[in-house]
Amino acid sequence: MALKLTFFTLCQIIPLVIWFFNHNKKNEKKLDLRMAIGYFLFGSWFGMFGELFLYNMIDLIFKSPIWIYKTLPIHNGITSSYGPIMWGLAAVYIYFFHNSPINKKRNLFLVFIIEAGYLLVLELLFNFLAYFLFDDYFFYYFVPDLWHWSSFTNLPFWWIGYKIIVKHSTVMYKQEKLNLVIAVAMIVVALRF
Numbered sequence: 001m002a003l004k005l006t007f008f009t010l011c012q013i014i015p016l017v018i019w020f021f022n023h024n025k026k027n028e029k030k031l032d033l034r035m036a037i038g039y040f041l042f043g044s045w046f047g048m049f050g051e052l053f054l055y056n057m058i059d060l061i062f063k064s065p066i067w068i069y070k071t072l073p074i075h076n077g078i079t080s081s082y083g084p085i086m087w088g089l090a091a092v093y094i095y096f097f098h099n100s101p102i103n104k105k106r107n108l109f110l111v112f113i114i115e116a117g118y119l120l121v122l123e124l125l126f127n128f129l130a131y132f133l134f135d136d137y138f139f140y141y142f143v144p145d146l147w148h149w150s151s152f153t154n155l156p157f158w159w160i161g162y163k164i165i166v167k168h169s170t171v172m173y174k175q176e177k178l179n180l181v182i183a184v185a186m187i188v189v190a191l192r193f
Helices: 002-026 033-062 083-098 108-134 152-171 176-192
Strands: 067-069 139-141
Touching (some): 002 083, 033 083, 083 176
16 A cells, blocks of 8 residues: 555656646746745645535535545545645645646636636546556545546635635745644644544
8 A cells, every 4th residue: 555655646746846847947937846835734734624624514514425535534534644645735736726827817707617627627637546546436426426536516615725725825935834833733633633
Protein backbone atom coordinates (compact mmCIF):
# COMPACT_ATOMS: atom_id res chain seq x y z
CA MET A 1 0.00 0.00 0.00
CA ALA A 2 2.83 2.43 0.85
CA LEU A 3 4.40 2.01 -2.59
CA LYS A 4 1.05 2.59 -4.31
CA LEU A 5 0.39 5.71 -2.17
CA THR A 6 3.86 7.05 -3.01
CA PHE A 7 3.26 6.51 -6.73
CA PHE A 8 -0.23 7.99 -6.40
CA THR A 9 1.21 11.12 -4.75
CA LEU A 10 3.94 11.46 -7.38
CA CYS A 11 1.29 11.24 -10.12
CA GLN A 12 -0.35 14.29 -8.54
CA ILE A 13 2.87 16.24 -7.95
CA ILE A 14 4.53 15.79 -11.36
CA PRO A 15 1.84 17.77 -13.27
CA LEU A 16 2.21 20.57 -10.71
CA VAL A 17 5.98 20.72 -11.22
CA ILE A 18 5.55 20.80 -15.01
CA TRP A 19 2.82 23.44 -14.71
CA PHE A 20 4.96 25.56 -12.36
CA PHE A 21 8.01 25.66 -14.65
CA ASN A 22 5.98 25.99 -17.84
CA HIS A 23 3.91 28.85 -16.39
CA ASN A 24 6.95 30.70 -15.05
CA LYS A 25 8.73 30.39 -18.39
CA LYS A 26 5.80 31.74 -20.44
CA ASN A 27 4.13 34.37 -18.24
CA GLU A 28 5.17 37.69 -16.79
CA LYS A 29 3.24 36.99 -13.60
CA LYS A 30 5.28 34.23 -11.96
CA LEU A 31 3.91 31.58 -9.64
CA ASP A 32 5.39 32.04 -6.16
CA LEU A 33 6.68 28.94 -4.37
CA ARG A 34 6.05 30.54 -0.96
CA MET A 35 2.45 31.19 -1.92
CA ALA A 36 2.09 27.59 -3.15
CA ILE A 37 3.38 26.35 0.23
CA GLY A 38 0.85 28.57 2.00
CA TYR A 39 -1.93 27.13 -0.13
CA PHE A 40 -0.74 23.59 0.62
CA LEU A 41 -0.60 24.20 4.38
CA PHE A 42 -4.08 25.70 4.53
CA GLY A 43 -5.63 23.15 2.19
CA SER A 44 -4.08 20.23 4.11
CA TRP A 45 -6.45 20.72 7.01
CA PHE A 46 -9.22 22.91 5.62
CA GLY A 47 -10.37 20.27 3.13
CA MET A 48 -10.71 17.59 5.80
CA PHE A 49 -12.61 19.84 8.20
CA GLY A 50 -14.73 21.10 5.32
CA GLU A 51 -15.69 17.50 4.56
CA LEU A 52 -16.55 16.80 8.19
CA PHE A 53 -18.66 19.96 8.36
CA LEU A 54 -20.44 19.44 5.03
CA TYR A 55 -21.09 15.77 5.61
CA ASN A 56 -22.73 16.48 8.96
CA MET A 57 -24.78 19.42 7.62
CA ILE A 58 -26.00 17.44 4.61
CA ASP A 59 -26.81 14.45 6.79
CA LEU A 60 -28.67 16.69 9.24
CA ILE A 61 -30.76 18.32 6.50
CA PHE A 62 -31.31 15.42 4.08
CA LYS A 63 -30.75 12.45 6.39
CA SER A 64 -28.62 10.90 3.68
CA PRO A 65 -24.85 10.98 3.13
CA ILE A 66 -23.43 12.02 -0.24
CA TRP A 67 -20.08 10.19 -0.18
CA ILE A 68 -17.97 7.66 1.67
CA TYR A 69 -14.20 7.21 1.53
CA LYS A 70 -13.06 3.73 0.54
CA THR A 71 -9.29 4.32 0.77
CA LEU A 72 -7.79 4.97 4.22
CA PRO A 73 -11.16 6.03 5.66
CA ILE A 74 -11.43 7.78 9.02
CA HIS A 75 -14.40 9.32 10.86
CA ASN A 76 -16.72 6.57 9.60
CA GLY A 77 -15.64 7.17 6.00
CA ILE A 78 -16.37 10.90 6.01
CA THR A 79 -12.73 11.66 5.22
CA SER A 80 -9.42 9.86 4.68
CA SER A 81 -6.14 9.78 6.56
CA TYR A 82 -4.59 10.65 3.19
CA GLY A 83 -6.57 13.91 3.40
CA PRO A 84 -3.71 16.25 4.37
CA ILE A 85 -1.79 15.32 1.21
CA MET A 86 -4.86 15.14 -1.02
CA TRP A 87 -6.33 18.45 0.11
CA GLY A 88 -2.95 20.19 0.31
CA LEU A 89 -2.20 19.30 -3.31
CA ALA A 90 -5.74 20.25 -4.35
CA ALA A 91 -5.14 23.70 -2.85
CA VAL A 92 -1.91 24.06 -4.87
CA TYR A 93 -3.84 23.10 -8.01
CA ILE A 94 -6.29 25.86 -7.07
CA TYR A 95 -3.43 28.38 -6.69
CA PHE A 96 -1.98 27.48 -10.09
CA PHE A 97 -5.36 27.59 -11.83
CA HIS A 98 -6.38 30.82 -10.11
CA ASN A 99 -3.26 32.50 -11.50
CA SER A 100 -3.38 30.95 -14.96
CA PRO A 101 -4.32 32.89 -18.10
CA ILE A 102 -7.31 30.53 -18.49
CA ASN A 103 -8.97 31.97 -15.40
CA LYS A 104 -9.81 35.46 -16.62
CA LYS A 105 -12.33 37.67 -14.84
CA ARG A 106 -15.84 37.16 -16.20
CA ASN A 107 -19.40 37.43 -14.94
CA LEU A 108 -20.11 35.61 -11.68
CA PHE A 109 -22.01 32.69 -13.21
CA LEU A 110 -19.24 31.95 -15.69
CA VAL A 111 -16.61 32.22 -12.94
CA PHE A 112 -18.64 29.74 -10.87
CA ILE A 113 -18.89 27.28 -13.79
CA ILE A 114 -15.19 27.53 -14.67
CA GLU A 115 -13.81 27.31 -11.12
CA ALA A 116 -16.23 24.66 -9.81
CA GLY A 117 -15.97 22.74 -13.10
CA TYR A 118 -12.18 22.74 -12.78
CA LEU A 119 -12.48 21.15 -9.32
CA LEU A 120 -14.95 18.60 -10.67
CA VAL A 121 -12.46 17.56 -13.36
CA LEU A 122 -9.67 17.36 -10.77
CA GLU A 123 -11.79 15.14 -8.54
CA LEU A 124 -12.71 12.84 -11.42
CA LEU A 125 -9.07 12.48 -12.46
CA PHE A 126 -8.07 11.84 -8.84
CA ASN A 127 -10.71 9.14 -8.38
CA PHE A 128 -9.96 7.49 -11.76
CA LEU A 129 -6.24 7.29 -10.93
CA ALA A 130 -7.03 5.90 -7.48
CA TYR A 131 -9.36 3.29 -8.96
CA PHE A 132 -6.64 2.21 -11.37
CA LEU A 133 -4.07 1.88 -8.54
CA PHE A 134 -6.17 0.62 -5.62
CA ASP A 135 -8.82 -1.29 -7.60
CA ASP A 136 -11.57 0.62 -5.80
CA TYR A 137 -12.98 4.11 -5.63
CA PHE A 138 -10.94 6.45 -3.43
CA PHE A 139 -14.28 7.95 -2.47
CA TYR A 140 -17.66 6.72 -3.60
CA TYR A 141 -20.61 9.04 -4.22
CA PHE A 142 -24.04 7.66 -3.43
CA VAL A 143 -25.53 10.19 -5.85
CA PRO A 144 -25.40 8.44 -9.25
CA ASP A 145 -25.32 11.52 -11.52
CA LEU A 146 -21.65 10.92 -12.46
CA TRP A 147 -21.68 7.14 -12.01
CA HIS A 148 -20.51 7.41 -8.37
CA TRP A 149 -17.12 8.94 -9.36
CA SER A 150 -18.18 12.42 -8.31
CA SER A 151 -21.37 14.48 -8.22
CA PHE A 152 -22.68 17.76 -9.54
CA THR A 153 -24.23 18.33 -6.10
CA ASN A 154 -20.77 19.36 -4.88
CA LEU A 155 -20.31 22.27 -7.29
CA PRO A 156 -21.51 25.02 -4.92
CA PHE A 157 -19.48 23.61 -2.02
CA TRP A 158 -16.33 23.31 -4.12
CA TRP A 159 -16.70 26.85 -5.37
CA ILE A 160 -17.12 28.23 -1.85
CA GLY A 161 -14.09 26.20 -0.75
CA TYR A 162 -12.13 27.48 -3.75
CA LYS A 163 -12.88 31.08 -2.76
CA ILE A 164 -12.02 30.47 0.92
CA ILE A 165 -8.71 28.83 0.02
CA VAL A 166 -7.74 31.72 -2.30
CA LYS A 167 -8.73 34.37 0.27
CA HIS A 168 -7.08 32.71 3.26
CA SER A 169 -3.87 31.92 1.41
CA THR A 170 -3.63 35.50 0.15
CA VAL A 171 -4.21 36.94 3.64
CA MET A 172 -1.70 34.51 5.21
CA TYR A 173 0.99 35.07 2.55
CA LYS A 174 4.52 34.90 4.05
CA GLN A 175 3.12 33.57 7.35
CA GLU A 176 4.49 30.04 6.90
CA LYS A 177 5.31 29.51 10.58
CA LEU A 178 1.81 30.40 11.74
CA ASN A 179 0.27 28.46 8.85
CA LEU A 180 2.40 25.41 9.72
CA VAL A 181 1.45 25.50 13.41
CA ILE A 182 -2.26 25.76 12.56
CA ALA A 183 -1.98 22.99 9.95
CA VAL A 184 -0.18 20.59 12.28
CA ALA A 185 -2.61 21.26 15.14
CA MET A 186 -5.68 20.80 12.92
CA ILE A 187 -4.31 17.66 11.22
CA VAL A 188 -3.50 16.07 14.59
CA VAL A 189 -7.04 16.81 15.78
CA ALA A 190 -8.55 15.41 12.54
CA LEU A 191 -6.46 12.24 12.56
CA ARG A 192 -6.59 11.63 16.31
CA PHE A 193 -10.25 12.18 17.14
